[in-house]
């Protein structure tokens with residue numbers, strides 16, 4: 001049974017292999033595969049700068065530069081000099097987002113009247129969010145998934161940090177993903193890439209929740225982020241690139 005079926009199959013196949021139709025299909029398949037490979041390779045190459053992974057051994061202290069470079073702090077053997085980061089001029093301000101955005105929900109109250117302890121900015125899914133000032137990470141929540149509204153106290157995947165400029169606690173919420181370097185105790189320069197915007201936690205779509213509290217990492221006592229970041233006062237749409245340079 002098997003032999004006869006196999007022999008029959010081979011004969012049919014051999015005939016088919018010599019037809020122009022076969023060559024047409026083969027060329028089509030090769031072309032399709034090349035196209036898929038090219039697209040995948042291009043996307044991968046394009047995503048690479050945003051997907052940098054950092055090796056962070058536990059139990060060590062790190063400083064992260066605006067470029068995203070992670071520098072050990074404390075002068076462990078074989079590591080770069082402890083104060084190398086401090087000998088280069090440090091940026092004081094950087095763009096939170098690298099594109100125009102709108103304030104979609106002001107500080108104080110949501111349109112429906114509920115209290116809003118921060119301020120929301122629109123952001124496409126996967127937008128890289130950078131540290132707007134120098135600071136120190138004070139709380140990290142990772143791995144919230146969209147739809148889990150209570151994850152990260154509603155802030156979803158988020159980071160709290162203390163501004164080196166004002167000492168205030170600043171929250172950025174609803175990330176899709178945080179970079180590995182974002183660990184409690186890590187210091188960073190303005191411009192250091194926190195991760196990609198998303199819609200985790202209590203969120204109805206991709207956006208950035210920015211919250212400022214002079215005294216604690218929480219809601220009571222929160223103040224208007226536009227006091228901390230004057231560029232939020234600018235007329236919309238605001239270009240994040242104008243941070244620190246006044247309104248356009």
Ligand SMILES: [Zn+2]
Nearest residue numbers: 118119120209
């Ligand atoms: Zn919000």
